[in-house]
Amino acid sequence: MTMNLEQLFDENKEQSLYGRYITLDSIESLLNKLNTNNQLEIIGKSVLDKPIYKYQIGAGKIKILLWSQMHGNESTTTKGLFDFINVLHNGSELAKELLEAFTFCCIPMLNPDGAKLYTRANANKVDLNRDSQDLSQPESRVLRATFENFKPDFCFNLHDQRTIFGVADSGKPATVSFLAPAYNEAREINDSRLKAINLIAGINEVLQRYIPGQIGRFDDSFNINCIGDTFQYLGVPTVLFEAGHFPNDYDREETRKYIFMALISSFKIINENDIVISKFDNYLSIPQNKVVFYDFIYKNIKINYDGIEIITNFASQYKEELIENQVYFNAYIAKIGELDDYFGHLEYDGNNALYSDNHKNVPELDQKADFYLKNITKFVNGLMIS
Structure with a gap:
């Protein structure tokens, strides 16, 4: 990949978003500013009656569903997502290429109540990432309805992880971690999970140039109540992103850059169809996250x-x-x-x-x-x- 990802980030970083406390107030005016061609839609309401927005852009065949802040206090990927959306608006050859190849359906803040309260759970104190079967919460139902209506080819489940995670016993923090969730108890590999695995292996190759040894692989124990496991079970390749700690970066401003790089890289990889050869061994060679x-x-x-x-x-x-x-x-x-x-x-x-x-x-x-x-x-x- 010849493009300069550092420069691309610097040129497209959304300056209005900073730090850890990203709320609906932080992004609403931004979404309206980016709503240049009716890309923005309110697709539901939270427990406390706050709007849940969908931002859909692109006219391509490959459909990507991305959602962030399912956990309200996990905001780094929201920043990275807006940095990426800025690329789509910058008029570059890359923007043109991506908008022709893909249709991006983004839910930048699934849990606005949790974002305001700075809690993992929603206003009913339910973890939305354990509600994919019961669908007891309005936010869970919004995500599921979007999944069913949009019919994505890939799902990107965007999260943060705590500073306690390191890359195995290396002494390096897990700055970014990934997972291709299991689709069954046996944690078998089918075609759809293999696509997610191959994609992560490709992203890892790119990120190792920037943060060598700081990329982890999340535990793949199966839990059908988790949204990623459910979507993988339903046959859609799903990738879990976990934004973690970079030294002295508690605001996660450095980490957001690597989330941005991971997003750009993943769409280049998918568009170049570089996920057809099995990279399962490369994926397994990414060390596991460990609480260290x-x-x-x-x-x-x-x-x-x-x-x-x-x-x-x-x-x-x-x-x-x-x-x-x-x-x-x-x-x-x-x-x-x-x-x-x-x-x-x-x-x-x-x-x-x-x-x-x-x-x-x-x-x-x-x-x-x-x-x-x-x-x-x-x-x-x-x-x-x-």
């Missing part, structure tokens, strides 16, 4: 337990907390003791310095990560500040 990270690890810390001093380690993890329409990353102590199998996105060696804090002078689970080492080095919200 904490946001912070503090090693070799001296703790005084009632006069008995021990040297140990502890970890803290950010909780994303919505306070007055802003997402704050607040660090809490998450594990104390043995951490040999874990990595920290930031690691500190205390060199046997004594721990103290403004409570009991011992770290406790779920306590804010505000403490001192040797009474002089101060940590606030997990970070060393002096």
Whole structure:
């Protein structure tokens, strides 16, 4: 692929979208601005009666259904999706090629209530990604109706994953992970799943040039209640995208670039029909996602337990907390003791310095990560500040 994906991203990045808190208010005016030829339609309402939008563009034979923010607090792929839509509007040869080959049906925010509340679930506290059989929620029914009416050739299920995931035991974060969901309990490979597998193998080849060793493969345990498994079961090649952590990028502004690159690459691969030769082995060679990270690890810390001093380690993890329409990353102590199998996105060696804090002078689970080492080095919200 000869195009410069970095440059393409820089030229088409949607500047009005930034950070983690992306709500319906963030995208509504943008959608109206992009509605140059009646591409925009309200296809349903959320539990709290908010509009769910579909943005459909292109006149090509190959039909792609993409949906983002099924989980309200997973917004990185929404940013990447708008960056991609900007490409379709830029008048370039690439735009022309894509619009002639494909019809894109995008649901940029399936769960507007969860987006506003910054929760995974919808306003009824239901995880929409476990509701593909019951269809108990209006948002689930909207997605299913769109799937049935549009009759896609490929489905792109766009998500975020937490900072706890690494690429196997490599010590590298899983910046982007993919999955071709199973369609049955036996996790067999049929033609439709193989198309998804081959597509992921192709995307992986491209992304390895930019983030070598930072691409993971999600666990493929079968759960028919998950939307990807259901659509794969119904015979449509489905790809799960998981936007993860890039070092020091808690706003996921760097990660959105790799989501954008993955989208552009996937459509080039499909259009060039580069998914006909089995790349199953290439797919399996992508290491599995593994829970191996904490946001912070503090090693070799001296703790005084009632006069008995021990040297140990502890970890803290950010909780994303919505306070007055802003997402704050607040660090809490998450594990104390043995951490040999874990990595920290930031690691500190205390060199046997004594721990103290403004409570009991011992770290406790779920306590804010505000403490001192040797009474002089101060940590606030997990970070060393002096």
